[in-house]
Amino acid sequence: MGSALEEIKEKLVGTWKVDRGENVEDFFRELGLNFITRKLAARGKPVSTISIEGDEITLAIQTPFWTMKDTFKLDEEFEKVTEGVKLKAVATYKDGKLIIKQTPIEEGSSVKPQEVHRERVGEELLQTMYIGDVVCKRYCVRVQE
Template identity: 35%
Template sequence: MVEQFCGTWTLTASENFDDYMKAIGVNFATRQLGNAIKPDLVISVDEAGVVTVKSVSTFKSTEIRFRLNEEFSEVTADGRSTKTVVSLENGKLVQKQTWDGKQTTLEREIRGGLLTAKCIMGDVFAVRTYKPA
């Protein structure tokens, strides 16, 4: 089921991302960069079931590798050190990051040929939309 997410995706729209970054504690300068960057998302899975998600931009690129439902340590693009678990729930790739007693969730799903990523922190959420590259 992860295979439907595999490929290269280009960011085309970002709604409420600045408020989401504020909610998770990202400083002003980093938020300015985060709002200006239009990263590509590259998702793949190998024969052993290890999923790789790369966020690639001219400013900064990040990569996480994981198996579904197994906790791993992640250092986010904004520098947070999190304990992260990614699962497949109702056709969505759900990533839960926990740090300093806080938790945020990223729900990725494919709709109408587009990948949407809903970023949720408490009652604040952002939606980022990607098209196939």
């Protein structure tokens, strides 16, 4: 586990801002956001901060409309809330990618299972998000602190 955390520190830790994206609005449509929220979210440039303390990873995402913060350990299930729906999530690190898989806890939820991969591609952080048959990519640039 230590080497995975060291690699995450080296490659992903820091503050990142979305620069551009592909298929973002379709992702938010599949997520179930209404038209206005979807348009605003697709145009947004969220700032993500990834940090590590001990064996815990913290992922904080901030937009003008909301802030989300999750703290978790690799390969251990944790709970999070998205759009008011409780999800169980697991983070893994494989082939240079921090992967978070999340599924609704309640049966019959309108929220679909999702998967987000974060990896370095050159100087950028690439977030590839999967929901249903939709794949969305967001390219992030490092924010100098």
